[in-house]
Amino acid sequence: MFGFIIAGLVIGALARLFKSGRQDLGILATMGLGMVGSIIGGTIAWVLGTGSIWELNILGFVLAVVASVLLVGTAEALTGSRRKQLG
Numbered sequence: 001m002f003g004f005i006i007a008g009l010v011i012g013a014l015a016r017l018f019k020s021g022r023q024d025l026g027i028l029a030t031m032g033l034g035m036v037g038s039i040i041g042g043t044i045a046w047v048l049g050t051g052s053i054w055e056l057n058i059l060g061f062v063l064a065v066v067a068s069v070l071l072v073g074t075a076e077a078l079t080g081s082r083r084k085q086l087g
Contacts, residue, residue: 008035014066023076034077037058037068 009027012034016023025033041064043052050059 001023004035004038005031007038008032009023010069010074011038011041011061011064014065017073018065019076020070021076023072024079025072028076029075030072033071034064034068035068036069038064040064049062 007029012030012032015034015037016025016030038060039053041054041062042060044063044067045051045057045060046053048059051057053060
């Protein structure tokens with residue numbers, strides 16, 4: 001479980017680096033999006049037959065980062081639209 005949390009934080013941080021612009025996300029949101037992205041990426045890699053969803057492999061890692069970039073963009077769009085309505 002501890003490794004999953006650390007991997008989620010690393011994947012979330014990489015996703016924020018690859019996503020252009022400034023994101024208003026805290027460390028917990030980054031970690032959560034990274035963890036969800038790692039589950040999505042691991043599941044896609046598992047469906048493609050590269051191993052178990054819980055194994056660390058290159059394809060799963062790359063897909064996890066891509067999924068996390070999309071999740072960060074979605075989260076930023078949702079929180080940005082709420083801030084515009086409030087402000």
